[in-house]
Amino acid sequence: xxxxxxxxxxxxxxxxxxxxxxxxxxxxxxxxxxxxxxxxxxxxxxxxxxxxxxxxxxxxxxxxxxxxxxxxxxxxxxxxxxxxxxxxxxxxxxxxxxxxxxxxxxxxxxxxxxxxx
Amino acid sequence: xxxxxxxxxxxxxxxxxxxxxxxxxxxxxxxxxxxxxxxxxxxxxxxxxxxxxxxxxxxxxxxxxxxxxxxxxxxxxxxxxxxxxxxxxxxxxxxxxxxxxxxxxxxxx
Numbered sequence: 001x002x003x004x005x006x007x008x009x010x011x012x013x014x015x016x017x018x019x020x021x022x023x024x025x026x027x028x029x030x031x032x033x034x035x036x037x038x039x040x041x042x043x044x045x046x047x048x049x050x051x052x053x054x055x056x057x058x059x060x061x062x063x064x065x066x067x068x069x070x071x072x073x074x075x076x077x078x079x080x081x082x083x084x085x086x087x088x089x090x091x092x093x094x095x096x097x098x099x100x101x102x103x104x105x106x107x108x109x110x111x112x113x114x115x116x117x
Numbered sequence: 118x119x120x121x122x123x124x125x126x127x128x129x130x131x132x133x134x135x136x137x138x139x140x141x142x143x144x145x146x147x148x149x150x151x152x153x154x155x156x157x158x159x160x161x162x163x164x165x166x167x168x169x170x171x172x173x174x175x176x177x178x179x180x181x182x183x184x185x186x187x188x189x190x191x192x193x194x195x196x197x198x199x200x201x202x203x204x205x206x207x208x209x210x211x212x213x214x215x216x217x218x219x220x221x222x223x224x225x226x
Contacts, residue, residue, distance in 0.1 A: 033213070037158075042121075042203055042216035056213050088158050106150070106214070108160035 002027050004093050004109035012115045013081050021076040021112045023091030029107065031055075032074040034066060035090040037111070043090055049074055050096055078114075086116045120144050123204050123217035130224050136191040138220045140204030143185065150214065151178050151189045152203040160203070163189070194224045 005024045013019050025032050031050045035043035045058035049068035063079040072093070078085055088111045094104040121142045130136050140149070151163040164171050164178040166187075171178050175194075180187040191198055201221050205214040 035214075035216075040218075042205075042218045043160075043214075045213045045215070048213060058213070090158070090160060092160075105162050105165050107162065108152075111158040111160075113158065 004091055004107050006089075006091050006109035006112050008112055009110065010113045010115075012117060014117050015081055015083060017081050017116075018077065018079045019081060019114060021078075021089050021091075021114070023074045023076070023093075023109055025072045025074065025091075025093030026107045029093035029095045030072050031094045031096040031104070032068055032072065033092050033094075033106070034074070034076045035092065036060070036085075037088040037090060038084075039087070046076070081116045083116050086114060088113050119217070120208070120215050121204055121206055121217040123202075123220050125220060126218070127221045128223070130194050130222070132195055132224055132226050134194050134224075136194050136198075136222065136224075138189045138202050138204075138222070140187045140189070140217055141185060142187075142204075142206050142215075144206070144208050144215070146206040146208055148207045149180055149187050150205045150207070151187075152205060154201040154203060154219065156200075163202075191222075194222075196224045196226060198222060199224050 007022045033048040034046040037043040047057040052068045065077045067075045090111045091109045092106040094106050124139045148167045153161045175192045177190040201219040203219045204217040
């Protein structure tokens with residue numbers, strides 16, 4: 001059973017650029033959620049994808065967008081990068097039987113650390 | 118005021134000590150998670166609970182729904198337990214978690 005893998009592990013961008021982060025969910029999981037963790041802070045929920053559709057979103061602007069693919073892997077895209085976007089971006093997968101119901105154990109990836117200069 | 122508060126923020130213990138980390142929340146929840154984060158970022162799920170108590174090895178998690186409070190206990194602590202311990206709650210959408218800011222635990226020899 002494979003866990004959640006994220007790529008790249010580290011990257012550096014400059015303000016105004018765009019970035020795509022990738023996440024392969026754990027085998028058997030159908031839901032992916034993304035979190036932003038600034039240095040010294042707890043993670044903040046960005047959004048969740050279930051069956052290729054966005055299913056819940058946190059307080060993040062539209063320049064944060066995502067995709068989920070038929071194999072349940074996912075991408076997080078951030079446009080017009082700002083300095084405050086520098087953070088660790090965590091992906092977590094879970095198995096949800098019906099969107100929006102219940103609570104599930106999450107399996108987290110190791111994260112992608114983004115630095116915006 | 119954050120919806121999820123943890124205490125203490127930092128904790129130093131000697132090997133073998135019994136450790137307690139507390140989490141209080143102010144919203145209705147469907148479940149509470151205890152997570153462990155090591156330097157470098159990776160997060161491991163330790164417990165998910167919605168009532169009562171769970172035990173895994175030297176770790177014990179309890180929750181009191183009426184008091185909106187949970188505790189994570191580590192018995193016979195070891196230096197490898199050194200990490201940040203994060204409390205998070207499910208408040209709506211299945212995977213939408215609201216996190217506390219974490220408790221940084223350092224266990225010394």
